[in-house]
Amino acid sequence: MSFQGYLKTIKEKTGKTAEDFRKLAASRGFTKNGQLTAKAGDITKWLKDEFDLGHGHAMAIFAILKGSKDENSN
Template sequence: MSFQAYLSNIKAKTGKGPDDFKIISDQKGFSIDGQLKPETKANEIVTWLKTDFDLGHGHAMAIYALLKGIRK
């Protein structure tokens, strides 16, 4: 599955897109201006997304990559 397909599936499931997750991540204190803080660990993001949005591991990791700046 392509990165864009992950994001499209996440949007379909949650109604939220990349910018929404950046804002929520900032509000939760994981990031600043949509970029993860250096001390934020992948497992924190994965746990948050699994708990709050019922995302699977792969989809949560796609959001982590987005927040980390690895993928846009």
């Protein structure tokens, strides 16, 4: 699955965009000033528990929060 495919599926499942997840992560203290402060395990646990995302989809959001991918990445 392409990165865009992951984002599309996440949006369909949760109704949330990458920007929504950035805001949610900031409100939970996972980021500070746009920089990730939490570990991958903490992020994926949150996304799996709260949004019922699978590991790959949770890691896609982690990549966005980390800054290694963005909404335009393939």
